[in-house]
Amino acid sequence: MNALTVIEPANNVDAYRASTDAASLCREIVVASAKNIQGRNYVCVEGWQAIAVAHGCAASARGVERVEGGIRAIGEVRRMSDGVVIAEAEGFVGEDEETWFGGKNRWGKEQPKRADYAIRAMAQTRAISRACRSAFAHVVVMMNAGLSTTPAEEVPMGGFEEAPITAAPRHDPAPSPPAEPLITDSQRHTLISFSQAAGLTSAELNTKCRVSDLRQLPVSKFEAVKKWLEDKIGGPPPADEPARQLAPASDILDDHIPF
Structure with a gap:
């Protein structure tokens, strides 16, 4: 009871x-x-x-x-x-x-x-x-x-929060800049031809261009690479001329493309 x-x-x-x-x-x-x-x-x-x-x-x-x-x-x-x-x-x-x-x-x-x-x-x-x-x-x-x-x-009507809960302001990420166009197949073949004349392998040319594949080279860098190769071989190689090497490959690899 x-x-x-x-x-x-x-x-x-x-x-x-x-x-x-x-x-x-x-x-x-x-x-x-x-x-x-x-x-x-x-x-x-x-x-x-x-x-x-x-x-x-x-x-x-x-x-x-x-x-x-x-x-x-x-x-x-x-x-x-x-x-x-x-x-x-x-x-x-x-x-x-x-x-x-x-x-x-x-x-x-x-x-x-x-x-x-x-x-x-x-x-x-x-x-x-x-x-x-x-x-x-x-x-x-x-x-x-x-x-x-x-x-x-x-207890206040809305609990003990000191201020109303508001959604955090939304900050949309800045738009990514447009992707830079890459070199064309024709430009890639030109660089390969120049590099062969300079005695560079494809892997060595990729290393100099700082890419893993030459197809990834931005078109804005094409002229700089081309001029750099021309300087190494003394001008563009004739279309029917076999690859020639005017400087030791080691000297070319130690040089830097100006870009």
Whole structure:
């Protein structure tokens, strides 16, 4: 049979057992009344009050007043058996909260100011939840129900993010420059003919041109390679003249094409 668990423990073991019993006694109402905000579940004031009652206590608020920056209230948790205050905490609604005092929210929407009585009531609600939390936060953990111990009334509508989440600006990559045209087959045959006259193999010519295949040579470099080969052999070779070598191949390989 369920019964109130009045906190009058003789020692720490009894106090822990009382909290364990209270967690089991009121778990259902705490979980059912929890509020989901941005994927996390927070205990509302009804849940905190249920935990207090399960411990034989009652929570209330007093001393509501306007202070610099907003409205403040003091929350108390009293043991019902003897009226002793076992916990106190402050509840506060700030003028910087556009939900209550008006102004643009984080999404740029204009919010109207709420009525004074509603603001004062929220200060009291927060005070009660905060006082209960200070006394019974460990009970919420004992429930093992995935609940946050932050009172739900203190959590902004969009969670605790300081600013709205916006998509990162998109930076399209700069367009690649157009591919440079390559030499034609006719130009390639010309260079091969010149290189043979200079005594260079195809592999050696590719090395000098810094390509793995002569077909990859940009057309803009054709004239430089051709002139370099002509300088080595003393002019273009006659079409019917066999390959000739006017300088040692090793000397030619040590030279560089000027591009």
